[in-house]
Amino acid sequence: MSGRTTALAPPDGAEPPVRHPDAPAPGEVIGSHYEHCFGCGGGVPHGLHLEARAGEGVSVTAEFRVKEAHQGAPGLAHGGVLATALDETLGSLGWLLRVIAVTGRLETDYVQPVPVGTVLHLDAAVHAVHGRKIYATATGRIGGPEGPVAVRASAVFIEVKIDHFIENGRPAEIQAALADPDQVKVARAFEVNP
Numbered sequence: 596m597s598g599r600t601t602a603l604a605p606p607d608g609a610e611p612p613v614r615h616p617d618a619p620a621p622g623e624v625i626g627s628h629y630e631h632c633f634g635c636g637g638g639v640p641h642g643l644h645l646e647a648r649a650g651e652g653v654s655v656t657a658e659f660r661v662k663e664a665h666q667g668a669p670g671l672a673h674g675g676v677l678a679t680a681l682d683e684t685l686g687s688l689g690w691l692l693r694v695i696a697v698t699g700r701l702e703t704d705y706v707q708p709v710p711v712g713t714v715l716h717l718d719a720a721v722h723a724v725h726g727r728k729i730y731a732t733a734t735g736r737i738g739g740p741e742g743p744v745a746v747r748a749s750a751v752f753i754e755v756k757i758d759h760f761i762e763n764g765r766p767a768e769i770q771a772a773l774a775d776p777d778q779v780k781v782a783r784a785f786e787v788n789p
């Protein structure tokens with residue numbers, strides 16, 4: 596046993612999330628955090644190309660169109676791809692808190708199959724923060740933002756420093772990212788926290 600507290604319910608003493616004063620305005624598109632991200636990057640041909648927008652409070656919305664490359668069963672989205680869409684949407688919540696955070700735990704419920712061609716309408720929100728732990732949920736609906744739920748997830752994200760990526764990433768990609776002014780701009784956006 597590691598002794599980690601991996602429950603998805605916030606513990607006693609957890610606080611409500613606080614929207615950062617420099618968070619993107621409600622409705623503003625949250626740009627990709629990394630061009631080669633499978634979830635949001637424009638440089639990945641078969642990626643999800645998920646585009647998130649800031650919502651009210653500490654929430655986001657996003658859309659993901661399921662393509663042929665995302666199939667698991669014939670004509671249906673792969674469950675792992677749908678989990679990625681939920682994970683990526685949840686990950687973009689870091690822009691509202693202005694913290695860098697990675698997924699620690701992600702629990703996914705698959706409620707309805709999602710056919711190729713479907714636009715999955717996603718929303719996610721942070722419910723509580725406890726130390727470095729960020730408790731959040733996400734929902735994916737089909738047919739529109741108010742349509743029936745197809746997938747949902749509960750997650751714990753863990754706040755990390757930029758060093759997490761520098762120390763753990765493959766050197767070639769890290770060096771390329773550090774040499775890319777746009778990437779450095781993304782990293783700097785998270786450096787100043789009140």
Ligand SMILES: CCCCCCCCCC(=O)SCCNC(=O)CCNC(=O)[C@H](O)C(C)(C)COP(=O)(O)OP(=O)(O)OC[C@H]1O[C@@H](n2cnc3c(N)ncnc32)[C@H](O)[C@@H]1OP(=O)(O)O
Pocket residue numbers: 598599600601602628634682683686687689695696697698699700726727728751753755781782
């Ligand atoms: C620039 C923006 C970048 C945004 C990227 C978003 C992309 C989309 C989201 C992703 O897919 S991220 C990629 C998938 N996730 C990972 O690769 C994370 C891999 N895991 C790790 O690197 C480490 O396990 C982790 C950083 C999560 C934690 O290690 P640490 O050594 O920093 O934490 P530590 O073990 O000290 O635990 C700190 C707290 O977090 C809790 N914790 C740690 N791992 C947990 C876990 N897995 N689930 C729940 N809670 C967890 C732990 O219990 C503890 O709680 P307490 O403070 O209450 O004691």
